[in-house]
Amino acid sequence: MPAHHPLSSPQPRPETTSTGVVLDARLVLGEHESVDIPVRLGYRGDDPLAVALQFLGPAAEAGTWRFSRDLLWEGLQKPAGLGDVRIWPPCTCHGRPSLRIMLRGVDNVVLVDLPSRQVRRWLRRESFTLVPRGSEDTLIDWTAELDGLTR
Structure with a gap:
């Protein structure tokens, strides 16, 4: 069995190429109005x-x-994001236990609330297991990306 250094990052699992989770979200329609939707x-x-x-x-x-x-x-x-996608963490002081995402399109803005615990769990257990944080750039073919930009 190969030695594993405790500070080394695990490599992406090649047998798994994608992951996803279906969540019960809330589409915010107004200050006191929302509808349940799957995402x-x-x-x-x-x-x-x-x-x-x-x-x-x-x-x-x-x-x-x-x-x-x-x-x-x-x-x-x-709070994160500056452009078309902005995200706010749960705000229990205002009674919002969910993660809020604002999506700004050409003609409108959509606010959607996601269950923060499920999102965090999915990121940690699935997404970061598939590709650990900080190792994303090792999976990108930068030469191909640059060639695509210069064509």
Whole structure:
């Protein structure tokens, strides 16, 4: 059995290439109005920097949003994001135990609340196991990416 240094990061598991979880979310319609909707959070080892938030069921027309996995993790701890995707951690002082994500499109803004414990658990047990934090860039073919940009 090979020696394992306690500070070394585990390598990505090659037999697993993606992971996802379906969550019961709430689409915020107004200050005191929301509707329950299913969403799917997904992560792929071949796109190691991003997660996908896919709206399911009646909200499927909202499509799939891709944004930084690090942004999602950071948003669990403190307000994060500056552009089209912003994330706020649970705020128990205002009675909101959920993770709130704002998605800004061309014509509208969508607020969705996700169960923060389930998101955190999925990131830790699934996503970070598939590709450990900090090792994402080792899975990107930078030469191919640069070639694609210069064509």
